Amino acid sequence: MRERVRYIIESKRFQQAIIAVILINSAALGVETSADAMAHYGDLLHLIDRVSLAVFVVELAARLYVQRGRFLRDPWNVFDSIVVAVSLMPAAGGLTVLRSLRVLRALRLVSAVPSLRRVVSALLTAxxxxxxxxxxxxxxxxxxxxxxxxxxxxxxxxxxxxxxxxxxxxxxxxxxxxxxxxxxxxxxxxxxxxxxxxxxxxxxxxxxxxxxxxxxxxxxxxxxxxxxxxxxxxxxxxxxxxxxxxxxxxxx
Missing domain, CATH: 1.10.287.70 (Helix Hairpins)
Structure with a gap:
């Protein structure tokens, strides 16, 4: 079972699907800054946000299931976990500012695209x-x-x-x-x-x-x-x- 899940999450199509979800979610978060768009499509934008977050949580859970103890050894897994954890925090009361931090999910594109990962790794090396x-x-x-x-x-x-x-x-x-x-x-x-x-x-x-x-x-x-x-x-x-x-x- 674990090998089957590994095959799925490491497949090229799965990675492309995750990149597509990140791009759609990022675009939706940008559209939410418009009052007119929220008045007409607010429910749809909220639905996209919740579905995207659910996809990210399932993906992280699948990676944790496959990699187990090696999960936290990968800095990119830690980075993705922090971004998703911020999105899961309640955005009410004194934590309202966390709602605007949802846009950090767009940074997941860095960990999802190998070429961007190499650029960031090179910058850290430098x-x-x-x-x-x-x-x-x-x-x-x-x-x-x-x-x-x-x-x-x-x-x-x-x-x-x-x-x-x-x-x-x-x-x-x-x-x-x-x-x-x-x-x-x-x-x-x-x-x-x-x-x-x-x-x-x-x-x-x-x-x-x-x-x-x-x-x-x-x-x-x-x-x-x-x-x-x-x-x-x-x-x-x-x-x-x-x-x-x-x-x-x-x-x-």
Whole structure:
């Protein structure tokens, strides 16, 4: 019986059906934000929500039945369990906010689609490298903020009046939001201020951000290599098994 359930839940059609339920449920949760849609189709949307939740609970129960003790060893099973558990909590009284957390079910698409799982796994693998780059970026922001406060605080106090304001302003410039307006205001007094801002933008946007992208891409490549090596190892084991089965029982 357990093997039959395993075959069903691991089949491609079953996975496609779960993905379809996730997409339908996510769309229904989005439509629920419309007052007009709720007035006309509220009962149908609630029905879709309950049916989808029931499907997710049955799927998790089937996985728990098949995997037993191994169920909690898989981080994706834990993730799915938390998402479904939040949806099962009563949305009344002080827990009304949990009703809006039902949209977290859309995140189950990450665990249901293998390619998305690989991307998330690669991002988690890249966390140490990303943390180093974030520290470098924070250091650059701090140094530039101190320089900007000392040099331009009296010229543009709204942007560089103190260290906290300068940090926020430079973060805004790093994202490319209105940096030219800030630069021109400072350049009315210090025409050469463009050197400071251009250097800051080049360092942050084109160096640090590209380093971040490089670390993530490198982690994704490593993830692909690990998957390929795992597949090759499994193929090698299968070949050994086939070779052993082909050999005569009495062969040396």
């Amino acid at each position: 966390v140490p490298g990303v943390a180093s780059i974030a520290a470098l970026l924070g250091l650059v922001l701090y140094v530039a903020a101190v320089m900007g406060t000392r040099m331009y605080g009296h010229v543009a106090p709204d942007y560089f009046g103190n260290l906290q304001t300068s940090l926020f302003t430079l973060f805004q410039i790093m994202t490319g939001d209105g940096w030219s307006d800030i630069t021109r205001q400072v350049m009315t007094v210090y025409p050469s201020a463009w050197i400071f801002f251009v250097c800051f933008v080049l360092i942050c946007t084109f160096v640090v951000v590209n380093l971040f992208i490089a670390v993530v891409v490198s982690a994704m490549d490593e993830e692909e290599v690990e998957v390929s090596e795992r597949i090759l190892a499994e193929l090698a084991e299968l070949r050994e098994e086939v070779r052993s089965l082909r050999e005569p029982a009495g062969a040396p």
